[in-house]
Amino acid sequence: VLFQCLILNKESQSSFAMVTSPTAAAIPDTMHAMIITKVTSLQKDDDNNDKEDPLTFVNSMPIPQPKLNEILLRVSVCGVCHTELDEIEGRTPPPSYPVIPGHEVIGHVVKVGEQVTLHKIGDRVGVGWIYDSSDNNYEEVEENVSTSFRATGRDANGGYAQYMLVKESYAYPIPSVFTDEEAAPLLCAGGVGYRALRLANVHDGQTLGLMGFGGSAHIVLQLAKHLYPNSNIYVFARSQDTRRFALTLGACWAGNINDEPPKKIDAIIDTTPAWTPILASLAALKPGGRLVINAIRKEDFDRHVLSSSLDYAQHLWMEKEIKSVANVSRKDLRDFLVIAGEIPIKTTVTNYPLEEANVALKLLKKGSVQGAYVLKIR
Numbered sequence: 001v002l003f004q005c006l007i008l009n010k011e012s013q014s015s016f017a018m019v020t021s022p023t024a025a026a027i028p029d030t031m032h033a034m035i036i037t038k039v040t041s042l043q044k045d046d047d048n049n050d051k052e053d054p055l056t057f058v059n060s061m062p063i064p065q066p067k068l069n070e071i072l073l074r075v076s077v078c079g080v081c082h083t084e085l086d087e088i089e090g091r092t093p094p095p096s097y098p099v100i101p102g103h104e105v106i107g108h109v110v111k112v113g114e115q116v117t118l119h120k121i122g123d124r125v126g127v128g129w130i131y132d133s134s135d136n137n138y139e140e141v142e143e144n145v146s147t148s149f150r151a152t153g154r155d156a157n158g159g160y161a162q163y164m165l166v167k168e169s170y171a172y173p174i175p176s177v178f179t180d181e182e183a184a185p186l187l188c189a190g191g192v193g194y195r196a197l198r199l200a201n202v203h204d205g206q207t208l209g210l211m212g213f214g215g216s217a218h219i220v221l222q223l224a225k226h227l228y229p230n231s232n233i234y235v236f237a238r239s240q241d242t243r244r245f246a247l248t249l250g251a252c253w254a255g256n257i258n259d260e261p262p263k264k265i266d267a268i269i270d271t272t273p274a275w276t277p278i279l280a281s282l283a284a285l286k287p288g289g290r291l292v293i294n295a296i297r298k299e300d301f302d303r304h305v306l307s308s309s310l311d312y313a314q315h316l317w318m319e320k321e322i323k324s325v326a327n328v329s330r331k332d333l334r335d336f337l338v339i340a341g342e343i344p345i346k347t348t349v350t351n352y353p354l355e356e357a358n359v360a361l362k363l364l365k366k367g368s369v370q371g372a373y374v375l376k377i378r
Contacts, residue, residue, distance in 0.1 A: 027072075027110055030060040032378075033161035034357045035098040039090035042365045053358040054088040055101070055160070064157075064165040066113035071168050073125065078159035079104025079184035079349075080360045080373035081215065082273060083129070083296050087154050088361070091297035094154050102375070103129045103152035104187040105159030106180040109171075118168045124180075125171040128187040128333050131156045132167055144195075144327040151327070160357055162377055172333050175341025185347050185372040186340050187333065189215035190223075193269075194336035196294040196325045197224060200267040204228040209261065209268035209284060211277045213237040213246050213254075215372035216294060219345055220269060223336075225250050226343045234261045236280065238367070245348075245370050265289060273299045279309055287318035294325045349374045 034055040041051060066072045084101045086092045105127040109119050119125060134148030143149065152158045157165070174183045193216040202208050208224055210217040213235050221233055235246035235254040243254035253262055257280050264286040270277055271294045281291045310316075348371030352360045360373040 027063060027074075027163075029063060031063050031162035032057070032059050032354065033061045033100050033157075034058075034354060035061075035100055035160075036088060036094060037098045039093055040088050042085065042089060042362060054361060055358050056098075057355055061100075061161065063163045066111055066116075066165060068114050069116060069167050069169070070113040070165055071109050071116055071119055071125075071171060072111040073105070073107030073127070073164045073166065073171070074110045075105055075107040075159050075162055075164050075377045076180045077106050077184045077351075077377060078102040078354075078375045079188065079215070080352075080357070080364060080375060081188050082364060083188070084153070084361060085273075085365055086297045091299070092154065099154065100157040100159070100161045100164075101153040102159035102161075103127065103131075103154075104184045104189070104374075105152070105164060106174060106183050106187070107159070107164060110163075112168075116168050119171060124174050126174050126183060126187045126333075126337070127152055127159065127164065127166050127171050128191050129153075129328050130170060130330060130333070131158075132170055142329075144329045144332075149327055159377075160354065160375065162354075170330060172330075172337055175337060175344070177341050177344045178347075181349055181351060181374050181376070182347050184374045185215050185219065185349060186337060186345065188328070189372055190219045190340060190345065190347075191333040191336050192216060192294060192325060192328045193220040193271075194223060194339075195328055195332045196220065196269045196271075196292050197227070199323055199325060200269055200290060200292045202228055202231060202267050205230045206266040207232050207234065207263065207286075209234045209236065209265040209281065210246075210251075211236045211257070211268055211270040211281050212272035213242050214271060214367075214369055216271045217269070218245070218249060218348060218371055219340075221246065221249050221251060222343060222345050223339070226339070234265060236261075236277065236284075242370060249346075260284070267292065269294055271295065273297075275302050276305050279305060279315055282315035282320060282322075285320050288320070290321040290323060292323050292325060296327075347371065351376050353378065 040054040131152040133143035235251040268281040
């Protein structure tokens with residue numbers, strides 16, 4: 001079966017670029033990067049104008065040098081994730097400033113530190129939300145909830161830059177079927193979506209709901225159809241264009257957030273930043289159904305609905321369950337990337353140059369995305 005991935009480029013280029021290793025050019029002393037310097041609101045002002053840009057462009061940031069077990073990547077692309085909005089607006093702020101955001105990173109290894117054995121110079125790898133964690137008190141499958149968990153682009157510099165440093169065991173080979181742009185959303189939207197789908201505990205033939213249909217859900221739908229071919233998938237989204245998009249990817253039904261689906265649903269994965277969809281999801285579940293909330297943080301603009309509209313009998317009774325997704329593990333990413341390459345997942349992305357990261361973030365805040373945004377790093 002011919003694999004095809006739709007890429008909506010701002011720049012004129014082929015959607016089927018060959019995956020190649022970088023040239024052996026000398027590594028410069030400094031690099032371009034977009035940085036977070038403070039908490040910034042992305043809400044409009046009273047005149048409906050954009051407020052200040054959330055990120056600052058710098059053209060002379062020192063390039064870090066790899067130490068023991070570390071590799072230096074020349075970044076080619078980095079996906080734009082809603083979690084960046086949570087960092088920028090202070091819901092999950094960086095512990096210190098400035099910091100380079102970005103955790104859907106694709107790049108090539110250009111330099112290695114001592115005792116690196118997993119990767120060599122020229123290898124193409126990806127980096128996700130987990131920058132590092134502790135193996136001392138937790139098994140690897142629980143490293144996502146360790147108190148030592150550090151996030152790429154929040155607790156350590158990420159991929160909105162020309163170069164990035166990472167420990168070798170937190171970088172993953174990328175299946176050759178994907179171009180860099182196609183692969184970027186797989187490193188968070190895909191990997192965390194894979195974890196959410198596992199936590200939903202769906203069995204083939206059961207119904208699955210996707211509340212919200214952005215970067216993660218458009219990947220999860222394809223993953224679920226592959227793993228559970230006899231399951232019907234219902235999509236809830238505000239935009240009519242987004243609902244049409246979901247149907248083209250194989251959803252059996254697509255409605256607005258508060259629309260009643262044709263039947264009650266066994267499990268629903270919520271990827272929205274809001275609280276109203278939580279109530280809508282709980283109302284749409286079967287008795288004993290499970291809601292999985294795939295979000296690092298929720299925004300506050302509609303939190304009041306919990307006190308004004310939450311009804312125990314309608315939303316919580318009949319042994320309904322709520323479970324959150326906490327981060328992602330290395331095993332999640334390794335396992336998912338293999339499956340993604342086998343399917344293969346079809347990602348829909350819109351590309352922006354690194355210098356226009358603020359444009360992409362503001363559009364993401366508005367909810368004006370079909371699929372995912374990806375930054376191309378020159």
